[in-house]
Amino acid sequence: MNSLIELRNVTKTYHLGDETLKALDNVSFTVNPGEFIAITGPSGSGKSTLANIIGGLDHPDSGSVVVDGNELAHTRDNKLSNYRNHNIGFVFQSFNLQGTNTALENVMLPLVFSHMKNKERKIRAEECLKAVGLADRLMHKPSQLSGGQRQRVAIARALAVNPKIIIADEPTGNLDSARGGEIMKLLSGLNKQGITLLVITHDMNIARTAHRIVDIRDGKIMERRG
Ligand SMILES: Nc1ncnc2c1ncn2[C@@H]1O[C@H](COP(=O)(O)OP(=O)(O)OP(=O)(O)O)[C@@H](O)[C@H]1O
Ligand SMILES: [Mg+2]
Numbered sequence: 001m002n003s004l005i006e007l008r009n010v011t012k013t014y015h016l017g018d019e020t021l022k023a024l025d026n027v028s029f030t031v032n033p034g035e036f037i038a039i040t041g042p043s044g045s046g047k048s049t050l051a052n053i054i055g056g057l058d059h060p061d062s063g064s065v066v067v068d069g070n071e072l073a074h075t076r077d078n079k080l081s082n083y084r085n086h087n088i089g090f091v092f093q094s095f096n097l098q099g100t101n102t103a104l105e106n107v108m109l110p111l112v113f114s115h116m117k118n119k120e121r122k123i124r125a126e127e128c129l130k131a132v133g134l135a136d137r138l139m140h141k142p143s144q145l146s147g148g149q150r151q152r153v154a155i156a157r158a159l160a161v162n163p164k165i166i167i168a169d170e171p172t173g174n175l176d177s178a179r180g181g182e183i184m185k186l187l188s189g190l191n192k193q194g195i196t197l198l199v200i201t202h203d204m205n206i207a208r209t210a211h212r213i214v215d216i217r218d219g220k221i222m223e224r225r226g
Contacts, residue, residue: 003066004165004196005031005054010063012049012219023049024060025219033164036188036197038207041216047200048169050216054198055167056084068164085113089158089195091187093170095150097142097157103129104138107156114161128156132186148179155186166190169200184209 012024023046031037039047052058053065056072065072070083089110090096097106107125116124129138132152142150151171158166168187172180184199184206191197199210207213215222 002033003030004033004035004068006064006066007054008064010050010053010060010065012046012053012058012060022219024053027063027216027219027221029214029221029223031196031198033196034191034194035212036191036210037199038210038213039198039200039216040202040204040207040213043202045216046219047216049219051167051169051198051200055088055090055165056080057090082113085110086161087164089155089161089163089166091151091154091158091166091168091171093173095142095154095174097150097153099142102139102141103134103145103153103156106142106153107160110157110160124160125156128159129153131159132156146179147175148182151175151179151183152186155183155190159190163195165196165198167198167200170202171199172201172203172206180206 008028010024010027011022014021014023027050039050041047053060054067060073063073068087072080075083104122104125107128108121111121111124126138129135132155134149134152134156137145137149145153166187171187172183175183187197187199188209199206201207
């Protein structure tokens with residue numbers, strides 16, 4: 001099977017004054033289409049750095065990152081953002097919603113990069129909010145929603161572009177365990193529909209529901225079976 005994501009010898013170093021820190025140290029791994037992978041590891045081990053590089057939000061210093069046949073390391077920034085906008089949905093721990101916009105407007109936002117007309121974007125955003133169980137909250141602003149509902153808006157926003165890959169960085173980190181469980185059910189449901197899912201989590205109960213666990217320590221990968 002052709003892999004969907006392939007990292008080879010990826011290194012990312014941060015410089016702060018005289019100090020250098022290897023956030024990723026010669027990381028290699030592959031993800032097959034349709035997989036659900038949990039990325040675990042202590043705070044500061046490099047999980048978000050890895051997710052951002054896979055998602056094309058950041059460049060590695062060296063090594064190769066091939067996503068869906070595209071070599072991201074050699075892709076120019078505008079092409080990279082174009083790729084990202086059409087293929088990858090991000091879900092963050094802190095939701096990253098626009099506070100002054102309604103749920104509907106938040107989900108419509110990533111579609112500005114598509115060729116859809118405003119009306120089509122609205123219909124698509126409504127569909128996505130419906131898919132996450134928020135059909136009755138379209139006009140609510142983030143401050144008028146619960147934490148779990150905000151995270152569902154963030155998932156709807158990730159879904160809007162019909163992505164091949166969803167990358168969720170601690171999607172349950174700000175939720176209680178019941179709400180977190182609902183979010184994971186939603187995400188794993190999307191994976192069952194064929195979306196490749198990468199979930200960063202501290203929670204081993206969540207990690208164990210993945211097909212595979214990729215554990216990071218000091219920027220190095222230690223893989224185990226899920
Ligand atoms: N922009 C930056 N400049 C300097 N150092 C950074 C930068 N971003 C991250 N780092 C460092 O790189 C390391 C990896 O950071 P990263 O955010 O990937 O960790 P993480 O595993 O996601 O941690 P957490 O579980 O706390 O979110 C950390 O030691 C962090 O301090
Ligand atoms: Mg992180």
